[in-house]
Amino acid sequence: MPKSPxxxxxxxxxxxxxxxxxxxxxxxxxxxxxxxxWHTNHVTAAQATALMPQNFxxxxxxxxxxxxxxxxxxxxxxxxxxxxxxxxxxxxxxxxPTQTALWRTYSDLREVTLSEVPLANLYPTLGIDRALNLLxxxxxxxxxxxxxxxxxALTFTAGSTGRFIGGAILPGLTTQFSTLAHQTxxxxxxxxxxxxxxxxxxxxxxxxxxxxVYGTLATITEYVQAWRQEYKNGKVVLTGGDGAQLCxxxxxxxxxxDITLEPDLTFLGLGCWRRYRLTTDCSF
Numbered sequence: 687m688p689k690s691p692x693x694x695x696x697x698x699x700x701x702x703x704x705x706x707x708x709x710x711x712x713x714x715x716x717x718x719x720x721x722x723x724w725h726t727n728h729v730t731a732a733q734a735t736a737l738m739p740q741n742f743x744x745x746x747x748x749x750x751x752x753x754x755x756x757x758x759x760x761x762x763x764x765x766x767x768x769x770x771x772x773x774x775x776x777x778x779x780x781x782x783p784t785q786t787a788l789w790r791t792y793s794d795l796r797e798v799t800l801s802e803v804p805l806a807n808l809y810p811t812l813g814i815d816r817a818l819n820l821l822x823x824x825x826x827x828x829x830x831x832x833x834x835x836x837x838x839a840l841t842f843t844a845g846s847t848g849r850f851i852g853g854a855i856l857p858g859l860t861t862q863f864s865t866l867a868h869q870t871x872x873x874x875x876x877x878x879x880x881x882x883x884x885x886x887x888x889x890x891x892x893x894x895x896x897x898x899v900y901g902t903l904a905t906i907t908e909y910v911q912a913w914r915q916e917y918k919n920g921k922v923v924l925t926g927g928d929g930a931q932l933c934x935x936x937x938x939x940x941x942x943x944d945i946t947l948e949p950d951l952t953f954l955g956l957g958c959w960r961r962y963r964l965t966t967d968c969s970f
Contacts, residue, residue: 695964698775699767701742702956703789704815705780707838709927713953716767720957723950726750734788741772779814779956804962806849815952816843820850822955823923827946832913834906835951836926842909846917856905859928862898882935899935906932907941925951 689697702713710728714721729737733750740746779798780786789795800808803817816835820843823831830846838861843853857865859878867875876891883895913920922945924933933947948954963970 692964696961700775700777700960702953703776703778703780704818704952704956705778705782705785706815707781710785711952713950713956714767715953715957718957718961720950720953721767723953728782728785729788731788738789738792741774742776777956777960779818779952781813781815798956798959802963803959804848805845808850812850813841816841816853817850818955818959819843819923819925819951820845820955821958822951822953823921823948824848825958826948826951826954827921827923829921830917830919831921831923832910832917833951834909834922834924834926834929836924836928836932838927840902840905840926844913854909858926859898859902859932862902863894866894866898878931880931880934882938902932903935903939903941906936910942910945921946923948923951925949 697717699714699716702715704711704713705728708728710726711723712726713723727750729750737746773792773794775794775796776789776792777796777798778786778789786797798814798818800810800812800814800817803814803821805817805821808817816833819833819835820831823833824845824847829848830844830851833841833843833845835841835843836858838858839855840858841853841855844851863877864875866873873894874891876894878895878899883892883899885896885900887893887896910922913922922942924945924947926949929947929949933945936942936945
């Protein structure tokens with residue numbers, strides 16, 4: 687039996703682009719499933735121009751993603767799926783306007799705006815990434831839910847039954863390390879390691895690691911405990927570039943239980959948003 691027009695639209699391939707503060711995050715969808723995710727640095731106008739006329743062909747990606755594990759396999763899979771749709775629809779959610787502007791000449795660009803996200807009580811300057819994370823988390827594991835996004839900024843975003851409750855923003859793990867190195871004369875540039883640092887450090891590098899790592903873990907623990915006091919059955923989802931590391935440290939310290947790690951949460955939210963738009967707006 688042939689698919690209905692709506693089912694055909696829902697199943698068609700499309701490319702998601704989430705523009706973060708420091709990187710671009712790409713997700714390829716087909717048959718309403720996320721087929722693969724990869725990341726690149728912010729692109730120049732020339733790089734964006736090279737990608738668009740080729741329908742984001744695999745050859746145009748090579749210079750941007752060769753250093754990533756599985757890049758060649760991802761390129762091959764991408765080419766097979768993208769060839770079925772020309773031009774490949776591009777759905778863009780961005781927190782960096784200058785990067786967004788580079789894609790506006792693309793013929794099948796859909797920009798995700800906050801007003802289109804089906805959540806109540808959103809304030810006008812809420813980041814689109816936080817809104818999509820909350821939407822995806824509610825759809826993925828249910829409400830009420832607290833989303834912790836450990837990226838350039840460490841954000842807490844809470845919601846219940848399709849409604850934004852509130853949240854908080856502070857510098858992310860990597861941001862704290864880089865800021866201290868750049869804003870002081872003598873503190874060294876140092877970075878977190880896989881293992882937890884000694885709490886009572888006897889050198890400057892470890893002292894920085896101790897303060898930032900344990901301070902960040904304490905902050906997360908405090909917010910999660912406050913959330914669970916108010917919402918006894920509330921879920922917690924951890925995402926973002928530093929999410930896996932923070933989850934590992936939390937487990938080592940046995941600080942928090944029942945936290946779901948979902949690195950692709952924003953794309954789950956983007957897919958949920960697209961499905962909502964297609965099923966509620968016949969002109970979309």
